[in-house]
Amino acid sequence: MDLGLKDKVAVVTGSSKGIGKAIAVELAREGCRVALAARGEKDLEEAAEDVRRSGSSGDVLAVATDVTKADEVERLIEETRARFETVDILVNNAGGTGRRSHFHELSDEEWFEILDLNLISAVRLTRAVLPHMRSQRWGRIINVASESGSQPSALKPHYNASKAALINLTKSLSKAYGKHGIMVNAVSPATTVTPSVEDLMAEEAKRKNIPHNEREAAFVRENKPDIVAGRLGRPQETAWVVTFLASERASFVTGANYRVDGGSITSIT
Numbered sequence: 001m002d003l004g005l006k007d008k009v010a011v012v013t014g015s016s017k018g019i020g021k022a023i024a025v026e027l028a029r030e031g032c033r034v035a036l037a038a039r040g041e042k043d044l045e046e047a048a049e050d051v052r053r054s055g056s057s058g059d060v061l062a063v064a065t066d067v068t069k070a071d072e073v074e075r076l077i078e079e080t081r082a083r084f085e086t087v088d089i090l091v092n093n094a095g096g097t098g099r100r101s102h103f104h105e106l107s108d109e110e111w112f113e114i115l116d117l118n119l120i121s122a123v124r125l126t127r128a129v130l131p132h133m134r135s136q137r138w139g140r141i142i143n144v145a146s147e148s149g150s151q152p153s154a155l156k157p158h159y160n161a162s163k164a165a166l167i168n169l170t171k172s173l174s175k176a177y178g179k180h181g182i183m184v185n186a187v188s189p190a191t192t193v194t195p196s197v198e199d200l201m202a203e204e205a206k207r208k209n210i211p212h213n214e215r216e217a218a219f220v221r222e223n224k225p226d227i228v229a230g231r232l233g234r235p236q237e238t239a240w241v242v243t244f245l246a247s248e249r250a251s252f253v254t255g256a257n258y259r260v261d262g263g264s265i266t267s268i269t
Helices: 018-029 040-052 072-083 108-136 158-181 196-209 212-223 235-247
Strands: 010-011 032-036 060-062 089-092 139-144 181-189 257-260
Touching: 010 018, 010 072, 010 108, 010 181, 018 032, 018 040, 018 089, 018 139, 018 235, 032 040, 040 060, 060 072, 060 108, 072 108, 089 108, 089 235, 108 139, 108 158, 108 181, 139 158, 139 235, 158 181, 196 212, 235 257
Parallel strands: 010 032, 010 089, 032 060, 089 139, 139 181, 181 257
Antiparallel strands: none
16 A cells, blocks of 8 residues: 655654664655764664665755754754754654652653653654644644553553543544644553563563563463454554654544553553
């Protein structure tokens, strides 16, 4: 199926590994010219090479960026426009969970750090691309939230709150800019097999003497029993949904929160 993405310009943050990298690869496969952004320069360059090999155009830009710094966000968009002239698609994927802690254990500084990384970074980037999307009357903004934004646990309340706010922001932006041809949506993955999750599973398996081929099933049973699919997500599964939302096939979809969670959310709204 032709998704109508050939030569569209996409910026994907947090794209040196995991879900962000998978998103960049899928967009490139559909013919997008892609700007990758992440803090780790070495991992970012390696990811850019993988995206070049995967894409139909091979036109990839890598810009080392800390999305919590306004000047670096501005530089990312400036360099993208200098290379590709505009920005058509923004994927706000950069983020982090912070310390796995109870509410009473978290400091103000930890709250501010996670809110800045998961929410305010998306505000900065969206503000930077909106003038270009509005002038061309076409744009796609996809915010990568989390199942925790809809179904929070007792732990990581700062992370849960930041992702809930990102989903809320998505709806606000969709209401404000749909008339300009800008579709704004969120995707909310459940726990996904990224490098950090693989490390966590390996640590648990070693501690509990669980065979390598059984560690994911054991991890799901103990930590994610609500995932009715019985396994963790894969980065490309979120990437496929993001690519659809970035495409012409989603021209009448805005303000939505697509759950890529294997059925883990128990509510129907």
